[in-house]
Each structure stands twice: as structure tokens, then as C-alpha cells.
Amino acid sequence: MAKNFLKVTCKDCGSEATIFSRATSVISCGVCGATLSTPSGGKADLVGCTVLETLE
Ligand SMILES: [Zn+2]
Incomplete structure (x- = not known):
């Protein structure tokens, strides 16, 4: 499983x-x-931001 980062x-x-x-x-x-x-539940719940891009 890739480690994903989110911009x-x-x-x-x-x-x-x-x-x-x-x-x-x-x-x-x-x-x-x-x-x-x-x-x-083991992942980030984005409450105050908008995803621009997923970085892998
Ligand atoms: Zn701010």
C-alpha cells in the first residue's frame, strides 16, 4: 500500500x-x-481543508 500524502x-x-x-x-x-x-478509523478525516492533489 502506497503512503499517500495529500496536498x-x-x-x-x-x-x-x-x-x-x-x-x-x-x-x-x-x-x-x-x-x-x-x-x-485509521485515516485522516479532512474537516477544515480541501484536497488539491494526491501525492504518492
Ligand atoms: Zn489556515
Whole structure:
């Protein structure tokens, strides 16, 4: 299984971030601090960001 990373943009401030698709911790935006992703059943649940691209 490939380790996928997701290129996302924060819904609040629009900054780009790269997050692991199966992140096991909460990921916050480095610019505005909004929650981008929370862990859910072994994968990242994207709550505050929009996926631009999947990186493999
Ligand atoms: Zn942000």
C-alpha cells in the first residue's frame, strides 16, 4: 500500500499544506491554526481543508 500524502488548502485562510492521508493525530493549519484533519478509523478525516492533489 502506497503512503499517500495529500496536498490541501485550508478553508479558513487558503494556505497550502501537505498532510499524510492516514495521519493519526490532529493536524492544524500552520498559518491560522484551524483544524485541518482529525484521525478517523485509521485515516485522516479532512474537516477544515480541501484536497488539491494526491501525492504518492
Ligand atoms: Zn489556515
